[in-house]
Amino acid sequence: MSELVEFLRARFAAELDDIEGYDGGWNDADGCWGIHVDPEFTRADVQAKKRLLELHPHTTMRQDLGEARLRVAYGPNWEKRLKRVDDVFCTTCHVEDGVIESSGQPCETLRLLALPYVNHPDYREEWKP
Ligand SMILES: [Zn+2]
Numbered sequence: 001m002s003e004l005v006e007f008l009r010a011r012f013a014a015e016l017d018d019i020e021g022y023d024g025g026w027n028d029a030d031g032c033w034g035i036h037v038d039p040e041f042t043r044a045d046v047q048a049k050k051r052l053l054e055l056h057p058h059t060t061m062r063q064d065l066g067e068a069r070l071r072v073a074y075g076p077n078w079e080k081r082l083k084r085v086d087d088v089f090c091t092t093c094h095v096e097d098g099v100i101e102s103s104g105q106p107c108e109t110l111r112l113l114a115l116p117y118v119n120h121p122d123y124r125e126e127w128k129p
Contacts, residue, residue, distance in 0.1 A: 004106040004114060004124075005053065005058070008053055008114055012046045012049055012053075015045075016042070016043065016046055049113060053110065053113065055092055056091075056092045057092070058090055058091065058107075092107070092109070094107065105126075111128065111129040112129050115128070
């Protein structure tokens with residue numbers, strides 16, 4: 001699960017890296033195809049996707065074990081905590097009757113966020129929504 005979050009963060013960072021130094025216009029640096037680059041749009045797009053990601057935090061704790069144990073996963077060192085367990089929960093998507101349910105899969109929202117990167121070598125088939 002945390003690998004999907006890491007994957008998304010890496011893709012978002014790469015998108016921002018790609019526009020570094022561009023002030024807009026056509027990018028034909030490779031001499032093949034002209035691609036219209038709108039850095040302002042790209043920055044807004046990445047910012048929106050990052051906010052969507054933040055709206056789907058994950059936890060390793062079930063809510064029915066007590067609110068005090070429900071720690072949103074994006075706090076300090078959240079990746080290290082998540083890597084210690086296999087089963088994590090999206091605190092947004094997997095709530096039923098006040099109890100966070102385990103799906104065993106990354107939540108569909110994050111999987112949809114990753115879908116445009118399906119051809120990236122680090123994309124995993126099991127992430128397909
Ligand atoms: Zn979710």
